Amino acid sequence: MGPSVSAGGMFDLQAWAAVQLDRVEQALSAWVAADAPAGLGDAMRYAVLDGGKRLRPLLVLAAAEAVGGDAQGALRTRMDNAALRAACAVELIHAYSLVHDDMPCMDNDVLRRGKPTVHVKFGEARALLAGDALQALAFELLTPDDGSVGAPVQAALCRLLARAAGHEGMAGGQAIDLASVGLALTEDQLRQMHRLKTGALLRGSVVMGAACNEGVDAEAAAVARGLADYGGAIGLAFQVVDDILDVTADSATLGKTAGKDAASDKPTYVSLMGLERSMDYAQALLAQALAALDATGLPASRTQALRALAGMVVNRDK
Amino acid sequence: MGPSVSAGGMFDLQAWAAVQLDRVEQALSAWVAADAPAGLGDAMRYAVLDGGKRLRPLLVLAAAEAVGGDAQGALRTRMDNAALRAACAVELIHAYSLVHDDMPCMDNDVLRRGKPTVHVKFGEARALLAGDALQALAFELLTPDDGSVGAPVQAALCRLLARAAGHEGMAGGQAIDLASVGLALTEDQLRQMHRLKTGALLRGSVVMGAACNEGVDAEAAAVARGLADYGGAIGLAFQVVDDILDVTADSATLGKTAGKDAASDKPTYVSLMGLERSMDYAQALLAQALAALDATGLPASRTQALRALAGMVVNRDK
Numbered sequence: 001m002g003p004s005v006s007a008g009g010m011f012d013l014q015a016w017a018a019v020q021l022d023r024v025e026q027a028l029s030a031w032v033a034a035d036a037p038a039g040l041g042d043a044m045r046y047a048v049l050d051g052g053k054r055l056r057p058l059l060v061l062a063a064a065e066a067v068g069g070d071a072q073g074a075l076r077t078r079m080d081n082a083a084l085r086a087a088c089a090v091e092l093i094h095a096y097s098l099v100h101d102d103m104p105c106m107d108n109d110v111l112r113r114g115k116p117t118v119h120v121k122f123g124e125a126r127a128l129l130a131g132d133a134l135q136a137l138a139f140e141l142l143t144p145d146d147g148s149v150g151a152p153v154q155a156a157l158c159r160l161l162a163r164a165a166g167h168e169g170m171a172g173g174q175a176i177d178l179a180s181v182g183l184a185l186t187e188d189q190l191r192q193m194h195r196l197k198t199g200a201l202l203r204g205s206v207v208m209g210a211a212c213n214e215g216v217d218a219e220a221a222a223v224a225r226g227l228a229d230y231g232g233a234i235g236l237a238f239q240v241v242d243d244i245l246d247v248t249a250d251s252a253t254l255g256k257t258a259g260k261d262a263a264s265d266k267p268t269y270v271s272l273m274g275l276e277r278s279m280d281y282a283q284a285l286l287a288q289a290l291a292a293l294d295a296t297g298l299p300a301s302r303t304q305a306l307r308a309l310a311g312m313v314v315n316r317d318k
Numbered sequence: 319m320g321p322s323v324s325a326g327g328m329f330d331l332q333a334w335a336a337v338q339l340d341r342v343e344q345a346l347s348a349w350v351a352a353d354a355p356a357g358l359g360d361a362m363r364y365a366v367l368d369g370g371k372r373l374r375p376l377l378v379l380a381a382a383e384a385v386g387g388d389a390q391g392a393l394r395t396r397m398d399n400a401a402l403r404a405a406c407a408v409e410l411i412h413a414y415s416l417v418h419d420d421m422p423c424m425d426n427d428v429l430r431r432g433k434p435t436v437h438v439k440f441g442e443a444r445a446l447l448a449g450d451a452l453q454a455l456a457f458e459l460l461t462p463d464d465g466s467v468g469a470p471v472q473a474a475l476c477r478l479l480a481r482a483a484g485h486e487g488m489a490g491g492q493a494i495d496l497a498s499v500g501l502a503l504t505e506d507q508l509r510q511m512h513r514l515k516t517g518a519l520l521r522g523s524v525v526m527g528a529a530c531n532e533g534v535d536a537e538a539a540a541v542a543r544g545l546a547d548y549g550g551a552i553g554l555a556f557q558v559v560d561d562i563l564d565v566t567a568d569s570a571t572l573g574k575t576a577g578k579d580a581a582s583d584k585p586t587y588v589s590l591m592g593l594e595r596s597m598d599y600a601q602a603l604l605a606q607a608l609a610a611l612d613a614t615g616l617p618a619s620r621t622q623a624l625r626a627l628a629g630m631v632v633n634r635d636k
Contacts, residue, residue, distance in 0.1 A: 037484035037514070040493035044485065100450060103423075105442035124423035127447070131491050132418060135450065136484030139457050143477035157473035159461035166454030167354035167362065175358035175447050196355070 013073045013308035017058055020087075023056045025049070027088050032140055036133065043122040043130035046135070051113040055238075055313065056094055056205040057087035057313030062305035063209025063227055067220070069302050075215060081148040082212035086157050089138040090205045090293030093165045096134035097201075101125050101174065135165070156211045164204025172195025177266070180316030185267040193238065198242070206306075230289045230306065234313050236284035241314055243268035244278050248318060286314040320448035331626035335376055335539070342375045345406050349459055354451065361392050361440040361448035362455070367412045369431040373556075373631065374412055374523040375405035378621035381527025381545055385538070387620050393533060399466040400530035404475050407456040408523045411483045414452035415519075419492065453483070474529045482522025491515025495584070503585040509554065516560070517553030524549030524624075544614030548607045548624065554633050558588075559632055561586035562596050569635060604632040 032048050034043040064083035071079050102109040102117040103124060110120050119127035141147075142157045163169055173196025180193060210227050247270050269278045289310040293303045350366050351359040382401035420427040420435040428438050437445035460467075460475045481487055491514030498511060528545050543605060550574050565588050587596045607628040611621045 016530075033485045036493070037490045038493040038497035040485055040490060078326060096450075100446055103446065105421075105446060120486050125496050126493065128421065128423060129420055129496070130454065132414075132449070132483075133485040133489035135453050136480050136489060138480075139476050140480035140484055143473050143480060145477060151470040151473040154476070155461050155469040156478045158457050158472070159463060162454050162456075162461060165450075166458055167351045167358055167451040170455075171447050171451035171454060172355045175356040175444065175451075177352070178443050178447070179356035202400075292525035 002083065006241055011304035013305070016305055016308075020058055020061050021054055023084060024054055024061075024091070025085050027084055028091065028251060031088060031137070032092070033072040033137060039122065040129055040133060043118055043126050044134055046121060046220070046285055047099045047118050047130055047134065048092060051115070052091070052095070053316075054091060055309070056201060058092040058309055059202065059205040059231070059234075059306075060087040060090055060209040060212075062189075062309055063206045063231075065209075066227070066296075066302045066306055067210045067223060067299055068213035068215070071213065071215060075252045078148065078150055078153070078214065079212050081228060082150075082153050082157065083209060085141045085144070085149065086161075086205075086208045086212055087159070089141045089161055089206065090164075090201060092134045093161065093170070093201060096131040096138075097165075097174070099131040099134070101129060106174075106178075134309070138165075147266065150214050153212060153214055157208055160204055160208045160211060164200045164208075169196055170198075170202065171201030173200065181266055183267065188232055190269065190272055192265055194239040195232070198239045199232060202235035202238055203228060203231030206234075223296045223298060226292050226294075226298075227306075229292035229295070230310070233285045233289035233292060234310050237282050237289065237310070238313050240269045240278055240282045240285065241316065243270045244275065244282065245316075245318065246270070247275065282314050286310055329622035329626055331623070331630060334623055334626075338376055338379050339372055341402060341406050342372055342379075342409070344442055345402055346409065348622065349406060349455070349534035350410070351455060357440065357444060358451060360449055361436055361444050362452055363592070364439060365417045365436050365452065369433070370409070370413070371634075372409060373627070374408040374519060377520065377523040377549070377552075377624075378405040378408055378527040378530075380627055381524045382530045383527075383547075383612075384391060384545070384620045384624055385528045385541060386531035386533070386618055389531065389533060395528050395602065396466065396468055396471070396532065399462075400468075400475065401527060403459045403462065403467065404479075404523075404530055405566060405612050406525045407459045407475070407479055408519060408526065410452045410456040410459070411479065411488070411519060414449040414456075415483075415488055415492070417449040417452070421445060423435050424492075424496075437608075448478050456483075468532050471530060471532055475526055478522055478526045478529060482518045482526075487514055487518030487522065488516075491518065499584055501585065503590070508585055508587065508590055512554060512557040516557045520553035520556055521546060521549030521556055524552075541614045541616060544564055544610050544612075544616075545624075547610035547613070548628070551603045551610060552628050554602075555600050555607065555628070557588045558596055558600045558603065561588045562593065562600065564588070565593065565635065604628055 005211050028048055033044045035041060036044060061083055064079060067081045098112060099118045102112055103119050109117055111117065138161060139158055142161065143154050156235060165171065173193055176193040177197055206227050210224060269281065273281065290307060293306055344367055351362045354362060355360060379401055382397060385398045394550055417436045419425050419594055420430055421437050427435055429435065436448060456479060460479065461472050484491065484620060487543060491511055494511040524545050591599065608625060611624055
């Protein structure tokens with residue numbers, strides 16, 4: 001089942017994504033620190049550019065469009081500016097987390113997106129610094145001083161990103177992951193770990209996209225809640241599928257080392273539920289995500305990209 | 319010469335700092351992640367609490383007071399809220415940089431503030447994550463959603479902190495530092511390295527303190543420039559004195575390994591200029607800092623704490 005089918009027919013995700021990704025890649029290339037001193041910029045660019053599915057940026061842009069697609073004029077311009085910056089910022093956080101996660105003291109991975117990992121290419125010290133600088137740059141992108149994004153939106157985006165990335169989000173989930181190697185987690189514990197480790201930033205991407213709109217008022221609470229629920233469901237689905245692919249795909253397709261979870265005795269959905277139940281669970285989460293979009297009350301024409309992205313997350317092969 | 323003398327007579331820095339530090343310590347203890355999962359919170363608190371001179375928070379609070387000391391009512395309350403959050407945020411960035419800097423792939427230090435470093439106590443992986451989470455928490459502190467700090471101030475503080483911490487600030491300086499071990503730097507190159515590595519966050523602390531004031535208008539450009547120059551001068555002075563102390567103080571007094579720079583063949587002001595010229599340079603930077611405060615046009619009564627802190631930076635013995 002291709003993603004455009006689960007999107008409900010006519011929407012062409014590939015075409016939409018191609019346009020968005022072009023904007024994102026250009027912006028990342030312009031904004032990621034070519035001028036950073038002493039090789040730091042090279043390491044940062046290597047970590048970010050020319051790789052990755054850019055799922056998080058696409059979620060930001062799709063959510064912004066879903067909520068603010070009617071905005072006009074200056075309001076629309078500021079929303080588009082904010083959404084592009086938010087899209088790049090979440091990708092920088094994701095990229096930094098991969099750099100640090102791959103380091104010898106963490107997962108000790110030498111291959112990522114089919115290329116040597118950052119510490120293999122640039123050394124551990126520079127990889128550590130590049131990750132640190134990418135996190136700072138994410139917040140710098142969210143706070144331009146040229147009036148192109150309103151201050152309330154800047155503040156909200158920083159708040160949401162900090163929470164998604166920090167101890168109650170991604171970093172907290174990584175700490176649980178680290179502490180759980182070799183332990184027999186319950187399904188609840190595994191879900192909680194992934195809700196933070198991967199889910200928080202995916203959910204954060206959706207919520208940040210919605211927050212790019214200055215005009216959103218209290219009436220939109222149903223929208224905000226629905227989008228957050230959508231983000232939570234696909235965040236979890238993403239990890240379930242990741243666990244499935246770790247056992248069903250090969251390293252060449254994945255662009256990273258397959259079978260790694262089982263080899264390192266990490267608890268996964270597959271080890272806990274078995275392969276078949278994991279695949280059913282992923283489909284159930286997809287249904288949850290689509291139901292959450294319905295609950296927003298937004299017209300279906302506006303949520304097409306989000307629907308299609310949910311399908312892509314669950315039905316991807318890498 | 320004690321700091322209160324260089325402050326110009328009657329101002330009691332110790333008493334002022336004691337009051338401020340009490341607020342900062344309480345705030346840090348309340349805000350630093352006791353609830354973070356899987357030991358992450360313990361590592362974060364260990365890295366931040368009960369240690370350090372808190373120079374950066376004091377600079378934030380002194381600069382806020384210098385610019386906004388006349389503010390009244392709700393404006394004053396919001397300034398105080400912002401300044402306390404900014405004070406804690408810069409300290410979190412400083413703390414995370416020490417955690418990462420001490421790791422085996424960087425300086426490989428086992429002693430910090432007289433205690434085992436974070437990776438020695440909690441393991442490398444958790445130290446890496448704790449540093450990452452502390453950086454995110456800094457931006458979270460700057461963006462409360464309770465209306466206690468205005469959105470424009472939140473956005474400005476995030477912008478200033480991100481720049482001070484990132485590739486054009488602290489992380490960039492660390493990258494230069496890393497690349498310069500064993501090289502013969504010129505005085506200009508050394509200054510540029512420290513302007514970023516240590517200076518950016520110290521200068522940023524002063525500028526962030528000033529930015530806590532919503533009422534600051536275009537007329538205040540001289541104030542902003544003077545404070546930034548002050549911050550730049552003491553930022554550099556701090557590093558010159560650090561280099562001096564590395565050769566003149568013992569490990570017990572410093573709370574960290576003395577003589578480390580020479581042993582690791584790092585370029586320092588002392589190795590470049592000699593001890594005596596370095597000490598003269600530190601005093602010249604102190605004079606520059608005080609002159610920059612004069613140039614702000616702020617009444618002397620308002621800049622007492624900043625003057626005294628400059629004296630403390632230059633005349634400290636650890």
